Amino acid sequence: MQNRSIEPYLNCSFACDCGRTHKSLFAHYIFEAGAIAKLPLLLEQLGYTRPYLISDTHTHEIAGVMVEEILRKANISFTAHVLKSPENGDLAADEHALGSVAMANDKDADIIISVGTGTINDLGRYFSYITGRPFMLVATAPSMDGLVSGVAPLIFHNMKITFPAQEPLALICDPEIMVNAPLKMLAAGAADILGKYNCLLDWKLSHIVNDEYYCDTIAGIMRTAVDQTMESTKGLAVHEAKAVSVLTEALVLSGIAMDFSENSRPASGAEHHQSHYWEMQFLFDGTPAVLHGTKVGIGTVLVLELYNTLAQMEKPDFAAIRENVSGRPSVEEWEKEIRRCYRDGAEGIIALEQKAKKNDPEGLLHRLAVIEERWDEIRELAKTAPKAAEISHVLEEMGAAKIPADVGISREYVYDSIRYGKELRDRYTILQFMWDIDKLNEEADKLVEKYCQ
Ligand SMILES: [Zn+2]
Numbered sequence: 001m002q003n004r005s006i007e008p009y010l011n012c013s014f015a016c017d018c019g020r021t022h023k024s025l026f027a028h029y030i031f032e033a034g035a036i037a038k039l040p041l042l043l044e045q046l047g048y049t050r051p052y053l054i055s056d057t058h059t060h061e062i063a064g065v066m067v068e069e070i071l072r073k074a075n076i077s078f079t080a081h082v083l084k085s086p087e088n089g090d091l092a093a094d095e096h097a098l099g100s101v102a103m104a105n106d107k108d109a110d111i112i113i114s115v116g117t118g119t120i121n122d123l124g125r126y127f128s129y130i131t132g133r134p135f136m137l138v139a140t141a142p143s144m145d146g147l148v149s150g151v152a153p154l155i156f157h158n159m160k161i162t163f164p165a166q167e168p169l170a171l172i173c174d175p176e177i178m179v180n181a182p183l184k185m186l187a188a189g190a191a192d193i194l195g196k197y198n199c200l201l202d203w204k205l206s207h208i209v210n211d212e213y214y215c216d217t218i219a220g221i222m223r224t225a226v227d228q229t230m231e232s233t234k235g236l237a238v239h240e241a242k243a244v245s246v247l248t249e250a251l252v253l254s255g256i257a258m259d260f261s262e263n264s265r266p267a268s269g270a271e272h273h274q275s276h277y278w279e280m281q282f283l284f285d286g287t288p289a290v291l292h293g294t295k296v297g298i299g300t301v302l303v304l305e306l307y308n309t310l311a312q313m314e315k316p317d318f319a320a321i322r323e324n325v326s327g328r329p330s331v332e333e334w335e336k337e338i339r340r341c342y343r344d345g346a347e348g349i350i351a352l353e354q355k356a357k358k359n360d361p362e363g364l365l366h367r368l369a370v371i372e373e374r375w376d377e378i379r380e381l382a383k384t385a386p387k388a389a390e391i392s393h394v395l396e397e398m399g400a401a402k403i404p405a406d407v408g409i410s411r412e413y414v415y416d417s418i419r420y421g422k423e424l425r426d427r428y429t430i431l432q433f434m435w436d437i438d439k440l441n442e443e444a445d446k447l448v449e450k451y452c453q
Pocket residue numbers: 016017018019020022215216217218
């Protein structure tokens with residue numbers, strides 16, 4: 001087997017220079033020809049005898065049939081449930097699909113195996129968690145960064161909510177299957193990884209402004225994975241095996257990086273907030289879903305543009321910004337905007353702000369003092385950001401969407417996602433930073449002008 005950079009991080013625990021001990025329990029990463037044929041042996045080694053298999057119409061055809069054949073030949077009894085994929089669009093990971101998984105459940109199964117990547121992975125991981133059983137994943141496409149993850153984003157009452165979930169014991173990838181995934185899925189996986197350029201900048205920015213915990217080792221692991229993916233995008237465009245291997249490894253590493261940091265900081269920043277915001281609007285409007293990574297790619301171009309602007313920005317007049325703090329929109333005006341943007345989800349966003357107090361004058365004035373003092377350092381950080389145009393070009397080369405209109409995201413939604421997408425989570429990013437220095441509205445105007453013609 002080829003020498004892989006992932007090996008040292010499987011099933012590991014180490015004391016890090018950052019002062020913390022990092023752990024990942026994810027142990028079995030099988031990416032090799034005939035990987036699925038190894039499933040019976042792996043189950044035997046781990047002591048499991050009766051899997052409950054979950055797939056959908058597409059993933060069943062791609063890999064589910066093969067998994068069943070192999071288990072049958074090995075005399076391993078199993079229950080298989082194939083969720084019906086809709087005629088157009090993708091199956092949603094919602095209460096309906098979860099109900100179907102629950103109703104077909106084999107209560108005597110001792111392990112749950114999802115055969116699929118996006119929805120099927122999320123459903124299996126969550127169902128394993130709530131029924132207290134271990135979980136494995138047979139992946140069918142390297143399309144998103146949740147291959148190895150301890151949370152599952154599920155849709156409940158038309159809202160996307162992140163639930164705790166069972167991290168997989170093992171990830172099984174047959175390169176033959178992964179390489180033949182549609183280009184749209186390979187490009188989405190790569191775009192999800194390219195978004196990490198921004199995640200890492202946001203994380204460091206918050207470390208500077210808020211003294212948030214930061215780890216150079218974790219950031220370095222992620223940075224290497226992103227750089228390698230960036231070099232592989234031409235290969236992905238032609239379904240090259242090596243490029244798909246690099247991408248899959250980067251997706252797994254981003255899961256491991258989240259295990260290490262014990263949150264999603266290294267893998268989710270402002271670009272993911274843009275993606276989540278648009279996804280919510282799609283759900284409210286009842287429009288067909290767009291692949292997670294595809295939206296993340298578009299969001300990455302927009303937010304990197306903000307870093308590129310910051311790299312060129314003159315030091316603002318902080319005295320004037322402080323003087324104008326009382327002139328910013330009141331809580332009532334802000335809530336009115338949140339109700340307009342977040343519709344049925346507004347109460348959750350308002351409750352989050354009451355807890356997080358991101359926009360309170362006291363916290364703002366404190367951050368402004370730090371930003372003023374460390375302005376040069378912040379600008380130096382911004383200078384390390386890749387150019388938005390470069391990422392846009394790479395997305396284009398893979399045939400991926402690169403501007404909002406490519407996937408039907410309206411100008412209005414982009415304008416709102418830039419100004420209010422930051423309210424989705426209590427996480428400091430370039431969007432909150434631009435709001436802090438009172439430039440967010442102005443930058444939102446410029447971005448919409450440039451990217452939403
Ligand atoms: Zn560390």
